[in-house]
Amino acid sequence: MTDVSPQTVKADPVTKPEPALKLEKPASARIAIWRQFRTHKGAVFGLAVLTLLVLAVLIGPYFWNPEKLTVAKAMAVRNKPPSLQFPLGTDQLGRDMLQRMMQAGKVSLAVGFVAMSIAITVGTTIGVLAGYFKRLDGPLMRLTDMFLALPLIPLLLVMVMLFRDDIARSLGPELGAFVLICLAIGITSWMQAARIVRGEVLALKEREYVLAARSIGALPRRIILRHILPNVVSPVMVAATLGVAEAIITESVLSFLGLGFPPDFPTWGRLLFDGLQYMQLYPERVIWPGLAISLTVLSVNYIGDGLRDALDPRIRGR
Amino acid sequence: MLTFTLRRLLISIPTLLFISLVIFLLVDLAPGSPLSEIPLTVPPDVRQKMMEALGADQPVFVRYVLWLRQFFIVEPLYMLDGWFGTNMAGDQQRILSWQSRVPVFTIIGQRIPQTLTVIGTAYLVGVLIALPIGIYSAYRQYSLFDQFGTLFAMIGFSVPTFFSGTLFIIIFAVWLGWFPTKYNTQLQVVDWDTFLLQLRQMALPVMTLGLANAAAISRYMRSSMLDNMTQDYVRTARAKGMTEQTVVLKHVLRNSMIPVVTVIALGIPSIFGGAIITENLFGVNGIGAALIGAINASDLPMVQTLAFIFAALIVLFNLIADVLYGLLDPRIRYD
Numbered sequence: 001m002t003d004v005s006p007q008t009v010k011a012d013p014v015t016k017p018e019p020a021l022k023l024e025k026p027a028s029a030r031i032a033i034w035r036q037f038r039t040h041k042g043a044v045f046g047l048a049v050l051t052l053l054v055l056a057v058l059i060g061p062y063f064w065n066p067e068k069l070t071v072a073k074a075m076a077v078r079n080k081p082p083s084l085q086f087p088l089g090t091d092q093l094g095r096d097m098l099q100r101m102m103q104a105g106k107v108s109l110a111v112g113f114v115a116m117s118i119a120i121t122v123g124t125t126i127g128v129l130a131g132y133f134k135r136l137d138g139p140l141m142r143l144t145d146m147f148l149a150l151p152l153i154p155l156l157l158v159m160v161m162l163f164r165d166d167i168a169r170s171l172g173p174e175l176g177a178f179v180l181i182c183l184a185i186g187i188t189s190w191m192q193a194a195r196i197v198r199g200e201v202l203a204l205k206e207r208e209y210v211l212a213a214r215s216i217g218a219l220p221r222r223i224i225l226r227h228i229l230p231n232v233v234s235p236v237m238v239a240a241t242l243g244v245a246e247a248i249i250t251e252s253v254l255s256f257l258g259l260g261f262p263p264d265f266p267t268w269g270r271l272l273f274d275g276l277q278y279m280q281l282y283p284e285r286v287i288w289p290g291l292a293i294s295l296t297v298l299s300v301n302y303i304g305d306g307l308r309d310a311l312d313p314r315i316r317g318r
Numbered sequence: 319m320l321t322f323t324l325r326r327l328l329i330s331i332p333t334l335l336f337i338s339l340v341i342f343l344l345v346d347l348a349p350g351s352p353l354s355e356i357p358l359t360v361p362p363d364v365r366q367k368m369m370e371a372l373g374a375d376q377p378v379f380v381r382y383v384l385w386l387r388q389f390f391i392v393e394p395l396y397m398l399d400g401w402f403g404t405n406m407a408g409d410q411q412r413i414l415s416w417q418s419r420v421p422v423f424t425i426i427g428q429r430i431p432q433t434l435t436v437i438g439t440a441y442l443v444g445v446l447i448a449l450p451i452g453i454y455s456a457y458r459q460y461s462l463f464d465q466f467g468t469l470f471a472m473i474g475f476s477v478p479t480f481f482s483g484t485l486f487i488i489i490f491a492v493w494l495g496w497f498p499t500k501y502n503t504q505l506q507v508v509d510w511d512t513f514l515l516q517l518r519q520m521a522l523p524v525m526t527l528g529l530a531n532a533a534a535i536s537r538y539m540r541s542s543m544l545d546n547m548t549q550d551y552v553r554t555a556r557a558k559g560m561t562e563q564t565v566v567l568k569h570v571l572r573n574s575m576i577p578v579v580t581v582i583a584l585g586i587p588s589i590f591g592g593a594i595i596t597e598n599l600f601g602v603n604g605i606g607a608a609l610i611g612a613i614n615a616s617d618l619p620m621v622q623t624l625a626f627i628f629a630a631l632i633v634l635f636n637l638i639a640d641v642l643y644g645l646l647d648p649r650i651r652y653d
Contacts (some may be wrong), residue, residue, distance in 0.1 A: 021604055042472070146336055149636070151587075151628030153594055157613050158345055233611035249478050253595060256480045257610060273483065283488045298476035 046299030055107035118186025127197025180181020433604030446532030452539025474533020
């Protein structure tokens with residue numbers, strides 16, 4: 001449920017052996033979804049770009065691993081423009097920008113996925129509970145409304161500012177910042193998922209098969225896990241995709257305001273923030289991370305758009 | 319309608335109280351409070367006096383109720399005094415900022431004109447760009463214009479304001495030199511020249527925020543228009559021989575505006591949130607900048623008050639959007 005793209009990628013080789021020949025056998029849902037997804041040009045483009053970015057960030061460091069420069073050598077190559085030795089130039093301390101971009105991308109994407117997973121888990125749980133158990137509906141939805149009314153960016157800033165030092169002391173500055181930011185983003189962005197899931201569950205629990213399950217004495221836990229959850233996967237997946245984009249942007253906003261990750265453990269947002277001071281002389285240092293964030297979010301948004309169409313059986317049939 | 323509004327107003331009271339409690343506790347129970355940052359060399363009795371001076375030695379609950387009293391009773395009284403020259407508040411304690419020892423509301427009063435001119439204009443510009451794009455995109459669905467509109471909206475969604483703003487600064491301020499990079503808060507508009515200066519320095523922040531807002535609203539406008547374009551009443555209007563202009567701009571537009579107006583109302587408090595980044599980037603000395611300054615200086619009363627005002631704005635505009643929906647759409651009856 002969390003990683004959307006690999007699943008759809010896996011479906012690719014399945015479509016290749018001429019599905020048109022076996023007309024009597026209806027295509028499995030997964031193939032049908034992939035076929036509909038392929039018709040959305042933007043979504044395919046987004047998937048390609050995102051795959052490329054993820055590969056570059058994960059595998060790139062194995063191919064691009066420049067030796068660590070001594071301080072004297074690094075001082076000599078400060079602020080270099082893009083060249084063969086440094087494809088994206090160097091920063092004010094003589095560090096290779098390409099390498100830093102890859103490190104930063106790993107953290108940015110990881111924050112996006114982890115924070116989204118937290119948000120989706122919390123949101124789905126609350127949504128299912130509120131939708132299935134009538135007694136919990138009122139309080140839980142009131143809680144959701146209250147969270148929706150909270151001013152998120154200010155609250156996140158306050159949370160990071162207040163808890164940063166304490167968590168850094170117990171978990172180390174890098175892991176501490178990562179855990180804090182993922183948790184903070186996760187617990188402030190589950191509301192949309194909860195609302196969507198609740199709506200779906202409210203409709204689903206009146207369906208005959210749920211009634212049938214209940215009439216043979218299935219416990220609520222079993223009905224929810226076996227009969228309801230598999231049917232809310234589609235909207236949750238769309239929400240999850242868009243959640244990744246949201247989380248990446250939120251993290252970079254925090255980093256941009258100087259309250260995100262420490263400078264030696266950068267994210268794209270942090271690199272942009274660091275580049276701001278040198279914006280007038282070396283604008284490329286702002287443009288690379290900004291472009292990376294924008295491209296990631298754009299492709300994720302397009303994938304979400306395509307998924308929404310592909311997972312909707314009413315559209316898929318046409 | 320009136321009973322609905324009253325009921326919603328009553329419900330929003332516990333909501334706001336809960337939110338204020340959450341904000342208060344979050345800020346107050348956190349380990350990084352300014353009191354932990356008093357140097358260890360300060361003798362204990364002096365430290366005690368410092369805490370007393372800040373009122374921080376009281377239990378949390380007492381401080382929360384005190385803060386509520388100050389926020390809901392004392393500050394409005396001061397405001398009334400300011401308007402009518404009365405002295406109802408007497409010399410009761412106001413909410414003081416810890417960094418400047420000035421009442422928080424005085425600071426907010428100084429900052430709010432900046433926010434309203436820049437951010438308000440940006441929102442207005444965004445709406446004014448978004449509506450025609452949305453209308454025409456829907457009227458000519460899947461046309462070249464629509465494709466570009468979709469791309470524009472997608473980019474507007476995806477490029478965060480801190481990056482688009484930086485790009486605008488690099489392109490329009492650094493390379494082309496058309497606009498200043500920083501917003502000059504000291505500028506007084508007295509004559510034509512200063513007015514032009516003000517327009518020029520507002521251009522970049524307004525463009526940054528306006529584009530971001532326009533992207534979202536144009537999508538709502540488009541989908542709402544599309545929903546209505548295929549309705550029976552549109553066919554009827556066309557069959558009656560009405561001009562295309564009347565059909566689209568009167569019949570369809572009016573009905574399509576109903577959800578869009580509520581979306582616009584719902585977006586108003588969120589511009590304060592988005593404004594934090596824009597204000598920070600361009601140096602607009604508004605509410606968002608005040609919040610960032612207060613956070614960096616651990617100025618708890620300021621942070622609490624500002625965060626609560628933001629929350630109150632969100633609740634208020636949610637209510638306004640719901641009421642507007644009921645007023646504009648006769649099919650919707652809450653009672």
